[in-house]
Amino acid sequence: xxxxxxxxxxxxxxxxxxxxxxxxxxxxxxxxxxxxxxxxxxxxxxxxxxxxxxxxxxxxxxxxxxxxxxxxxxxxxxxxxxxxxxxxxxxxxxxxxxxxxxxxxxxxxxxxxxxxxxxxxxxxxxxxxxxxxxxxxxxxxxxxxxxxxxxxxxxxxxxxxxxxxxxxxxxxxxxxxxxxxxxxxxxxxxxxxxxxxxxxxxxxxxxxxxxxxxxxxxxxxxxxxxxxxxxxxxxxxxxxxxx
Amino acid sequence: xxxxxxxxxxxxxxxxxxxxxxxxxxxxxxxxxxxxxxxxxxxxxxxxxxxxxxxxxxxxxxxxxxxxxxxxxxxxxxxxxxxxxxxxxxxxxxxxxxxxxxxxxxxxxxxxxxxxxxxxxxxxxxxxxxxxxxxxxxxxxxxxxxxxxxxxxxxxxxxxxxxxxxxxxxxxxxxxxxxxxxxxxxxxxxxxxxxxxxxxxxxxxxxxxxxxxxxxxxxxxxxxxxxxxxxxxxxxxxxxxxx
Numbered sequence: 177x178x179x180x181x182x183x184x185x186x187x188x189x190x191x192x193x194x195x196x197x198x199x200x201x202x203x204x205x206x207x208x209x210x211x212x213x214x215x216x217x218x219x220x221x222x223x224x225x226x227x228x229x230x231x232x233x234x235x236x237x238x239x240x241x242x243x244x245x246x247x248x249x250x251x252x253x254x255x256x257x258x259x260x261x262x263x264x265x266x267x268x269x270x271x272x273x274x275x276x277x278x279x280x281x282x283x284x285x286x287x288x289x290x291x292x293x294x295x296x297x298x299x300x301x302x303x304x305x306x307x308x309x310x311x312x313x314x315x316x317x318x319x320x321x322x323x324x325x326x327x328x329x330x331x332x333x334x335x336x337x338x339x340x341x342x343x344x345x346x347x348x349x350x351x352x353x354x355x356x357x358x359x360x361x362x363x364x365x366x367x368x369x370x371x372x373x374x375x376x377x378x379x380x381x382x383x384x385x386x387x388x389x390x391x392x393x394x395x396x397x398x399x400x401x402x403x404x405x406x407x408x409x410x411x412x413x414x415x416x417x418x419x
Numbered sequence: 420x421x422x423x424x425x426x427x428x429x430x431x432x433x434x435x436x437x438x439x440x441x442x443x444x445x446x447x448x449x450x451x452x453x454x455x456x457x458x459x460x461x462x463x464x465x466x467x468x469x470x471x472x473x474x475x476x477x478x479x480x481x482x483x484x485x486x487x488x489x490x491x492x493x494x495x496x497x498x499x500x501x502x503x504x505x506x507x508x509x510x511x512x513x514x515x516x517x518x519x520x521x522x523x524x525x526x527x528x529x530x531x532x533x534x535x536x537x538x539x540x541x542x543x544x545x546x547x548x549x550x551x552x553x554x555x556x557x558x559x560x561x562x563x564x565x566x567x568x569x570x571x572x573x574x575x576x577x578x579x580x581x582x583x584x585x586x587x588x589x590x591x592x593x594x595x596x597x598x599x600x601x602x603x604x605x606x607x608x609x610x611x612x613x614x615x616x617x618x619x620x621x622x623x624x625x626x627x628x629x630x631x632x633x634x635x636x637x638x639x640x641x642x643x644x645x646x647x648x649x650x651x652x653x654x655x656x657x658x659x660x661x662x
Contacts, residue, residue, distance in 0.1 A: 187438070192439045192443065195430070197435035259539075262546070265542070265656070285539065296503055300508035300512055303504070305553060324576070327571070328550070328576075416509045
């Protein structure tokens with residue numbers, strides 16, 4: 177049987193949010209590759225080799241997957257959430273560009289990405305036009321992040337932020353909140369959704385005027401509403417109608 | 420047993436892209452409410468009443484679901500894709516605002532939304548910052564759509580468009596392509612993904628210079644890359660790095 181690579185999304189954490197096709201790919205795999213925190217979510221079994229790796233070695237991991245698949249293995253590269261949203265799918269295609277062997281069969285298997293799981297648990301804050309921004313400056317200059325924040329706020333998008341705040345750059349998220357406050361005003365709703373769908377899930381919604389940088393860490397997805405986003409009971413939602 | 424409403428995403432079409440928790444909610448339901456094209460995807464069984472309705476009656480449908488749940492029924496409101504993305508979740512909360520009874524227990528169960536299924540089948544075009552825009556002007560003035568397109572292009576977001584073109588407003592998508600061509604230039608990649616994950620799936624990627632309005636209809640999700648989006652083999656992807 178010839179080898180393949182499937183880049184699969186495990187969803188945000190809850191096993192109930194995994195799709196049927198991702199389960200099937202894992203059942204057929206000979207090898208699972210990924211960041212250690214995601215690989216430990218895959219049940220060990222005979223005939224399956226787990227290859228956990230550290231964070232920030234995405235290209236090495238992708239190249240390893242391609243090499244094993246080219247040698248006949250059935251390899252699942254696991255991401256949390258959706259592999260196509262700030263995760264392993266882009267890294268895999270970057271590796272394909274540099275791969276010297278015959279490129280094996282590749283499939284991308286989507287999953288429930290963190291912002292959409294968070295949105296579901298808070299209500300429907302992304303029910304109108306929205307954008308997704310990775311606030312980490314590992315992959316782009318901070319000035320580009322700030323430009324995007326400003327333009328997205330001017331466009332009155334609802335916004336979801338991934339990787340909002342790390343210990344190594346705590347001041348940047350504070351700056352992001354400043355920019356948003358300037359353009360959106362102090363009454364705009366902002367939701368901090370941490371460890372969504374896990375036993376440690378914490379969801380807090382406040383106004384931009386009340387928000388502080390400490391409300392986010394790297395396990396938090398932050399959702400900022402548009403100008404029409406509002407509360408109804410314990411829920412937060414964005415109406416379908418605008419303008 | 421007390422009633423509840425679950426607003427559940429059936430994914431883009433392929434049964435393999437449904438989550439486990441959505442299947443479980445459907446198995447427990449007494450009633451399924453939704454647009455007829457989505458309700459027919461639910462297998463009939465004894466004890467389950469299907470309530471198919473026409474398009475554009477979202478509020479009536481949501482109110483019907485709340486009323487039945489308040490009377491003790493276990494009601495699943497089905498959306499294709501993800502209910503939180505241009506679908507029934509926002510309509511349900513609009514109905515909650517106008518509901519005079521005791522509001523029943525509500526859960527939103529996310530699904531694989533069309534743009535992320537399309538992205539997976541084309542590669543990873545949404546692998547960097549991106550936005551999602553509903554091009555229909557049913558719910559907002561066209562000038563707001565155009566403003567968002569322009570600002571999103573200036574921010575160098577990849578973009579996904581839902582409901583790009585209907586028979587009643589064919590000229591608007593032509594105008595959207597004009598705006599994009601002005602800001603992004605003729606070499607920018609654009610993907611037309613029709614009926615994604617169904618037996619009729621058709622995916623075509625061209626440049627903005629080659630794109631014509633006829634390439635889209637209401638079953639199409641359109642994805643426009645950012646300035647770094649490129650092809651590798653048969654795939655289209657956006658690198659993780661920018662700037």
